[in-house]
Structures are given as structure tokens and as C-alpha cells.
Amino acid sequence: MRGERRKPRFGGLELRSRWGLSSDLEVICNRIYELADKEGVGVVFTPTITLSKDIKAHKLAKLCVLKYEGSSYVFLSRPLSNSIRDIKQILHYHVPKVMSIAAAELGEWIQLVEMAEEAAFNAIELDFVAAKLLSSRYYHASRLLIEVANEVASVTRLPVIAKLRAYPAPSVELVDKLASIGVGAIVLTPHLTYTVGSHFFRIHSTSLSRVALSALAEFLSSEPSVQLAYITDEVWGTYTTLLRSFDLVLYDVSFLVRHVKLPQIERKRVPLSWRSIPSGAKLVVEGSEAAHIAEVCPCLAIPSKEEYGLVEVDRKCVFCGLCLDVYQGLVKYAWEPVIEEGPVQED
Numbered sequence: 001m002r003g004e005r006r007k008p009r010f011g012g013l014e015l016r017s018r019w020g021l022s023s024d025l026e027v028i029c030n031r032i033y034e035l036a037d038k039e040g041v042g043v044v045f046t047p048t049i050t051l052s053k054d055i056k057a058h059k060l061a062k063l064c065v066l067k068y069e070g071s072s073y074v075f076l077s078r079p080l081s082n083s084i085r086d087i088k089q090i091l092h093y094h095v096p097k098v099m100s101i102a103a104a105e106l107g108e109w110i111q112l113v114e115m116a117e118e119a120a121f122n123a124i125e126l127d128f129v130a131a132k133l134l135s136s137r138y139y140h141a142s143r144l145l146i147e148v149a150n151e152v153a154s155v156t157r158l159p160v161i162a163k164l165r166a167y168p169a170p171s172v173e174l175v176d177k178l179a180s181i182g183v184g185a186i187v188l189t190p191h192l193t194y195t196v197g198s199h200f201f202r203i204h205s206t207s208l209s210r211v212a213l214s215a216l217a218e219f220l221s222s223e224p225s226v227q228l229a230y231i232t233d234e235v236w237g238t239y240t241t242l243l244r245s246f247d248l249v250l251y252d253v254s255f256l257v258r259h260v261k262l263p264q265i266e267r268k269r270v271p272l273s274w275r276s277i278p279s280g281a282k283l284v285v286e287g288s289e290a291a292h293i294a295e296v297c298p299c300l301a302i303p304s305k306e307e308y309g310l311v312e313v314d315r316k317c318v319f320c321g322l323c324l325d326v327y328q329g330l331v332k333y334a335w336e337p338v339i340e341e342g343p344v345q346e347d
């Protein structure tokens with residue numbers, strides 16, 4: 001029909017817009033998804049999940065900040081920190097939803113695909129970057145990636161998307177091969193992942209995101225045979241020519257920081273493990289500081305009224321760890337209901 005604009009498409013999905021939330025966003029809270037929905041998000045990728053049992057055994061924080069200066073930041077997040085139960089919370093949003101999965105063995109990939117179909121997600125993302133944390137066999141093993149993608153594409157009718165590292169850029173041969181076996185689109189992430197013992201880390205850095213994007217110029221000029229998305233740490237609304245050449249732009253920490261207020265941060269020491277959150281504990285904050293601590297919470301779980309004594313964080317808290325990290329010493333654990341006595345009144 002004349003005048004009717006065609007909706008953008010990505011990997012077989014019809015989208016509302018050409019931006020979305022990436023699977024590198026580990027914090028699942030209603031407020032963030034509601035804000036994204038309100039702002040016209042085109043597609044939502046769930047945080048990547050796996051079946052590996054030992055990963056789900058601990059309750060650990062998911063986010064910490066190494067540097068924050070407004071338009072420049074370095075965050076760490078904890079990959080694979082959500083379960084199938086967690087990601088099902090976003091199923092009721094009326095945007096296309098892509099379930100992101102990672103596994104060490106072929107049988108586990110297939111099991112996860114079955115779970116995505118059963119839960120009625122609209123597409124599957126094979127997160128080969130997170131898979132490298134689970135099995136070193138995925139390092140430099142294009143053959144293995146192709147084998148997994150081929151098997152998955154042959155057992156599912158859902159569109160299949162692959163997630164690869166943006167730096168170094170994937171080879172054109174790998175991308176062509178993935179396209180030829182049914183992978184409809186590729187997501188490129190500039191985020192580096194690493195392990196320290198049993199702890200997994202992902203680096204989100206504005207500088208790293210820009211460097212990785214520039215390094216993709218040659219790859220983009222080869223006109224790859226598949227649709228491409230880029231996960232960016234650029235400030236919202238900054239679109240360089242290179243970024244515009246992608247079919248889809250995805251956000252995670254950069255979306256989150258738009259909706260919280262952080263102080264300037266510059267940390268000298270990089271954590272070697274994730275903060276452990278004691279089982280059954282609630283968080284409490286110093287009432288006199290509550291108003292500004294509340295500004296860092298992406299879920300609006302901290303009452304923002306200044307009060308006397310300790311104030312309990314409410315049930316919207318998803319234990320992302322951001323307030324514990326940014327306001328160390330002012331946010332504490334509590335096991336019992338907090339009953340604080342007010343100041344003694346002088347007669």
C-alpha cells in the first residue's frame with residue numbers, strides 16, 4: 001500500500017524499530033523492560049542462559065563499576081547469571097523475544113532449543129561467546145560453531161541467530177558458512193569475557209566498543225551475506241556512519257545507565273570474584289542516605305524518602321549488586337524485619 005512503511009526485519013523477525021536490548025544485559029527487572037517498551041524497543045534478547053548446574057549454585061552479584069564518567073565507563077557483568085525461570089518473566093512483553101543460549105555439549109544446545117520452543121520464544125540466539133566460558137573447545141574452533149549451528153537449524157523451526165566476538169572480526173568464510181546452513185543473522189559483541197577460577201566476567205567499556213567498531217570497517221565493506229547487529233556501549237542516540245550500517249543496534253549497560261544516576265567512579269583494583277549475597281538476606285540502607293542511594297537502583301527498589309535509621313529495600317530488588325558496589329558500607333544485609341527506634345525525646 002502506498003505510503004505504508006515496511007517494518008524493519010532481522011533474522012526472520014519483524015521488528016518495531018531497529019534497536020533492541022542485548023543478551024549481555026544480566027539485570028532482569030520490570031522497570032527496565034517497561035522503559036524499553038515505552039521507548040519503542042524493536043526486539044528483546046534474553047540474558048544468555050545455560051544448563052550448567054554449578055553456575056546456578058551460588059547467589060552472587062551481577063554488576064560492578066570500575067569507572068564511570070558519564071559518557072565513558074567500564075562495567076563488569078556476570079555472564080550466564082540467569083536461569084530459564086528468570087528469563088520467562090519477559091515473555092509477556094509484546095515485542096519479539098529471542099532466547100539466548102550457550103552450552104558445552106551438542107546435547108545441551110538441543111535441550112535448550114526445545115526449552116525455547118516450549119516457552120514460545122520467537123527466535124534463538126546461539127551465544128558462542130558465552131559458550132567459550134563453558135568449554136575451551138569453542139576457542140578458535142569455527143568447525144565446532146558450524147556443527148552446532150547446523151544441528152540446531154535442522155531441529156528447529158525458530159529463526160536462528162548467532163552471536164560472535166566483534167574483535168577480532170569473524171572471517172567472511174565463517175559468516176558465509178553460517179548463512180548457508182540457515183543462520184539468519186549475526187550479533188557482534190565488543191564485550192570481552194574471561195574467568196577467574198569459577199567466576200565469569202564480562203567487560204563493558206565505551207572505549208573497547210569504539211575500537212571494536214572501527215576494526216569492523218573492513219569486514220563490513222566485504223558485504224557479508226547475512227544481516228548484522230552490533231552491541232554498542234555508545235551513549236544513547238550516538239550513531240556513527242559505521243554503526244548506521246548495521247541492521248540492528250543493541251544496548252545493555254548503556255541502556256541501563258541512562259535510567260540510573262551514578263556518581264563519578266574510578267577504581268584502582270579489579271575484583272577477582274563476585275560479591276556473595278548471603279542466602280535469605282534482605283538489603284537495608286542508611287535512611288539518611290536513602291534518597292541518593294535510590295538513584296542507582298535500576299529497579300526502583302530502594303525507598304527514596306529520607307528516614308531515621310535503616311530502611312528496607314523492597315521486593316523489586318533483583319540483587320544485581322549495583323547499590324552494594326557503588327555505596328559500599330551504606331548498604332547492608334539484614335535477616336530480620338528492621339525495627340529501628342527513633343531518637344529519644346527529651347522531656
Ligand code: SF4
Pocket residue numbers: 283296297298299300301302313316317318319320321322323324
Ligand atoms: S536494591 Fe541494589 S541490589 Fe537490589 S536491584 Fe536495586 S541496585 Fe540492585
